[in-house]
Structure formats: C-alpha cells, structure tokens
Amino acid sequence: MIDIFQEAQKLSLYLAYNINVDAIVYLKTEHIEKLISELGAENIRRRMDEYPREINEPIDFVARLIHALKTGKPMAVPLVNEKIHTWFDKRFKYDVERMGGQVGIIANLLANLDFKKVIAYSPVLAKRQAQMFVNKPNLLYPVVENGKLVLKKPIEAYRENDPIKVNRIFEFRKGMRFKLGNEIIEVPHSGRFIVASRFESIRIETKENLKPFLPEIGEIVDGAILSGYQGIKKRYSDGKDANYYLRKAKEDIMLLKRKKDIKVHVEFASIQDRELRKKVIYNIFPLADSVGMDESEIAYILNSLGYPKLADRIFNYNRIEDTVLGGKIILDELNLEILQIHTIYYLMYITHKDNPLSEDGLRQSLEIATTLAAARAFLGDIKSPEDFKVGLKVPYNEYGEFVKLRFEEAKRKLRMKEYKVVIIPTRLVKNPVSTVGLGDTISAGAFSSYLALLRRKGVY
Numbered sequence: 001m002i003d004i005f006q007e008a009q010k011l012s013l014y015l016a017y018n019i020n021v022d023a024i025v026y027l028k029t030e031h032i033e034k035l036i037s038e039l040g041a042e043n044i045r046r047r048m049d050e051y052p053r054e055i056n057e058p059i060d061f062v063a064r065l066i067h068a069l070k071t072g073k074p075m076a077v078p079l080v081n082e083k084i085h086t087w088f089d090k091r092f093k094y095d096v097e098r099m100g101g102q103v104g105i106i107a108n109l110l111a112n113l114d115f116k117k118v119i120a121y122s123p124v125l126a127k128r129q130a131q132m133f134v135n136k137p138n139l140l141y142p143v144v145e146n147g148k149l150v151l152k153k154p155i156e157a158y159r160e161n162d163p164i165k166v167n168r169i170f171e172f173r174k175g176m177r178f179k180l181g182n183e184i185i186e187v188p189h190s191g192r193f194i195v196a197s198r199f200e201s202i203r204i205e206t207k208e209n210l211k212p213f214l215p216e217i218g219e220i221v222d223g224a225i226l227s228g229y230q231g232i233k234k235r236y237s238d239g240k241d242a243n244y245y246l247r248k249a250k251e252d253i254m255l256l257k258r259k260k261d262i263k264v265h266v267e268f269a270s271i272q273d274r275e276l277r278k279k280v281i282y283n284i285f286p287l288a289d290s291v292g293m294d295e296s297e298i299a300y301i302l303n304s305l306g307y308p309k310l311a312d313r314i315f316n317y318n319r320i321e322d323t324v325l326g327g328k329i330i331l332d333e334l335n336l337e338i339l340q341i342h343t344i345y346y347l348m349y350i351t352h353k354d355n356p357l358s359e360d361g362l363r364q365s366l367e368i369a370t371t372l373a374a375a376r377a378f379l380g381d382i383k384s385p386e387d388f389k390v391g392l393k394v395p396y397n398e399y400g401e402f403v404k405l406r407f408e409e410a411k412r413k414l415r416m417k418e419y420k421v422v423i424i425p426t427r428l429v430k431n432p433v434s435t436v437g438l439g440d441t442i443s444a445g446a447f448s449s450y451l452a453l454l455r456r457k458g459v460y
C-alpha cells in the first residue's frame with residue numbers, strides 16, 4: 001500500500017472552488033440544554049418536524065442541530081439570514097479557527113503529503129485566508145499577469161479587498177446525552193454539523209481572466225478535484241441564477257479537459273434545496289469521472305433521482321445492501337466511471353465491470369483513504385507524509401467483521417455481474433480531535449491513489 005501512496009505523491013492536482021474559515025465549536029451538553037431552555041422543547045420539536053432547509057432564525061438552527069445529534073449524521077445547512085450572525089457570536093465561543101472548504105482542506109493535505117504540485121483555486125482569496133494555506137513550494141494559486149498564467153504561493157497572491165467566508169462547525173461526540181422535553185437523546189456517532197454561510201459576494205466560478213488558461217492548467221496537472229457547487233444560489237440580485245453558474249461550471253470542466261483528457265473528481269456536499277440539488281447532479285455529474293459523497297449525501301441524491309424509500313433506508317439504517325443498490329443507480333443514471341461512498345463504518349467503491357483496476361487495487365486505494373482520515377482524526381492535522389503511519393496504527397472499527405459479512409450477503413442477493421464493488425471497514429479514531437474535513441481527506445486519498453493505480457497499469 002505504501003508504494004501506491006508514494007506513486008500518488010508524484011501527481012499534480014488542480015482544485016477548485018471553495019475555501020472558507022471553519023470556526024469550530026466543540027459542543028457540550030450545557031450548550032444544548034441552554035438552547036433548549038431558551039427556545040422551548042415543544043417549539044423545537046415542531047420545527048424539527050417541519051425540517052427547515054435553511055437557517056432563517058435561531059430555531060431553524062437548533063431544530064436541525066438536534067436532528068443531526070439524534071441521528072448522528074453529518075449535516076450542513078445554509079445560513080441565509082445575515083442578521084443572525086450576531087446571535088451565534090453571542091452564544092458561542094469558537095474553540096478553533098482553521099482552513100475549511102474542500103479546496104482549502106485538500107490543498108493543505110496534499111501539499112503536506114509532499115504531492116508534486118497542488119494548484120488551488122478559489123475566486124476569492126483574502127489575506128487571512130491566504131495565511132491559512134500551508135506555505136510550501138508545491139502549493140500554488142493561479143493568477144494572470146501580463147497575459148500569462150503565473151502560479152504563485154497564496155500568500156503572494158491574495159487580494160486586499162476580497163471577502164472572507166466563515167462557516168460555523170459544531171463538533172458533536174458519541175454518547176452525549178440530553179433531554180428534549182421528556183425525550184432522552186443520546187448521540188449515536190461523533191460528527192459535525194455545519195452552518196454554511198452563503199453570501200451574494202462569493203460566486204462559485206472561475207474569474208473571466210483565468211478562464212482562458214484552464215486548458216493550460218489541465219495540461220500541467222494529472223487530475224482535478226472540484227467542489228463547492230453546493231454554494232451556488234438559486235438567484236442573485238444582479239439577475240444571474242443557478243443555471244448561469246452551472247453552465248459556466250460545465251464549461252470549466254470541458255476547458256480543463258481540452259488539451260489533455262484529465263480525470264475529474266467531484267466531491268459532493270450537502271445541498272438542502274431539492275431543486276438546486278437536482279440541477280447540480282444533472283449538470284455536473286455527467287461531466288465528472290469520479291464522485292465522492294457521505295451517507296447523508298447519497299440519501300439526498302437518491303431522493304432527487306426519485307428513490308425516496310431507498311434514500312430513507314440508507315439514511316436511517318446505513319445498510320450495505322441498500323448503499324450498493326443506491327450506488328449502482330447513481331453510477332448508471334449519471335454514467336460515472338467510479339463512485340466512492342464514505343460512511344462512518346465503511347468505505348465503498350462502485351465501478352462498472354470493465355474498470356481497468358482489479359478489486360484488490362480498488363480496495364488498496366480505499367485503504368489509503370481511511371488511513372489518511374484516521375491520521376487526521378487522531379492528530380487533528382496531517383503535517384507530513386510520515387503521519388500516514390499514525391493512521392496505520394488506528395484499528396478498524398468494531399463492526400469491521402460484520403461489515404465484511406453483510407457485504408458478502410449483499411453480493412449474493414444483488415445483481416453484481418456488471419459491476420465491481422469493493423468495501424472496507426473504516427479505521428475509526430475513538431476520540432477524534434475533529435471530524436470536519438475527514439470526508440474530504442478520504443476523497444483526496446482515494447482519488448489520487450486511484451489515478452496512481454491507473455497510471456501503474458499504463459491506462460492513464
């Protein structure tokens with residue numbers, strides 16, 4: 001496995017579009033009890049039933065937070081009312097502020113792992129944000145100077161007046177107990193709840209001056225990881241809308257692939273609005289080679305594709321058989337080369353039978369992914385390739401054998417002839433420093449090692 005990891009390190013990757021500051025709160029029972037007594041258990045329960053899909057007022061936040069705590073699922077909900085920023089800041093002291101966003105997290109990870117070159121792009125780059133990127137020669141931000149593409153360290157490329165986006169992250173831990181009225185809630189898994197800020201001023205796009213250079217960037221790199229589409233809004237005050245930005249996003253992928261047919265991984269993230277979610281799936285997935293997502297996200301996607309019962313089963317029970325079935329549907333309907341699903345207890349790849357990698361190769365790629373996530377969960381951050389070894393010391397979760405058994409059962413029940421499906425149990429850290437970004441870490445490790453293995457086979 002180490003050899004595949006070393007081959008992955010030789011790769012160069014392009015990343016776009018989202019960076020932000022993650023302001024993290026380590027939730028304590030007292031926080032929750034205070035919120036419940038302030039807003040009233042009955043009111044909260046009622047709002048939980050309504051299942052608000054954006055945060056307009058404090059009770060929307062509390063309702064969705066408690067839903068996440070009750071299910072132990074990773075969730076993200078957009079904050080659309082800028083007036084309640086102060087409500088949050090009065091109630092919570094942020095324990096840590098760190099680099100967030102798929103681009104920010106993956107860029108720092110791959111740069112610290114000594115990948116050959118990481119080109120990280122976001123349409124905004126403020127000074128404070130630039131300072132959060134690791135300062136290493138292999139991590140570069142693309143700018144255009146005198147009509148030419150120049151790759152600079154983020155700290156040499158920031159723009160004074162660019163906005164900063166701060167997301168609030170609520171880290172919760174397995175075993176926390178509290179009362180909502182008469183109901184006793186015990187948190188079943190550790191995870192994070194994201195209050196994602198959505199500002200008009202930050203658009204998910206490649207700025208016009210850089211756009212003509214995307215084919216050149218595609219030529220320099222070996223692959224691209226794209227994410228941030230979840231930040232697109234339905235409508236903007238200047239008349240632009242989601243269709244406009246999705247058309248632009250499609251152009252970007254085609255431009256990146258123009259000179260060299262690089263593989264593109266899309267890291268999916270929660271999109272609460274059903275219409276927007278559907279648009280992102282139907283516009284972007286067919287242009288991607290690989291897509292990554294967590295168990296809440298696969299359920300949301302299947303809902304959009306018209307499989308609500310299967311979606312509910314996956315969300316509520318996380319059964320392997322259902323995830324395989326759902327994964328096959330997504331792979332086929334959106335015509336992907338490979339789909340990667342990360343859940344608390346297992347990681348899964350689904351490809352078509354003709355994928356050039358063997359099942360063993362695919363499994364090794366997932367092993368690299370979970371090892372990196374375990375290292376990050378244990379250390380808080382991955383600072384050098386040496387940290388990979390820390391992940392290797394983390395044992396597989398207690399359901400490891402059960403996962404394998406259920407997978408064998410699923411294989412007997414489901415039609416598998418046209419597919420390659422592999423699954424591994426996760427290496428799960430009992431008391432993670434934080435969990436936000438572990439999925440991004442898994443996807444970066446999985447996709448880069450997948451590319452390295454294709455290269456080894458001589459097919460990429």
Ligand SMILES: Nc1ncnc2c1ncn2[C@@H]1O[C@H](COP(=O)(O)OP(=O)(O)O)[C@@H](O)[C@H]1O
Nearest residue numbers: 074294342343344377428429436437438439440
């Ligand atoms: N304590 C832990 N130790 C190791 N891996 C973990 C731990 N907690 C979660 N993970 C992994 O991280 C994944 C989280 O992915 P995801 O929800 O996409 O997070 P994010 O979007 O914040 O990166 C889980 O599916 C699981 O595989």
Ligand SMILES: O=P(O)(O)OC[C@H]1O[C@](O)(CO)[C@@H](O)[C@@H]1O
Nearest residue numbers: 018100101102167196230437440
């Ligand atoms: O949807 P947004 O606002 O770009 O935020 C993405 C969020 O997902 C993460 O990248 C984790 O996957 C966080 O660091 C970040 O807050």
Ligand SMILES: [Mg+2]
Nearest residue numbers: 269294439440
């Ligand atoms: Mg994720």
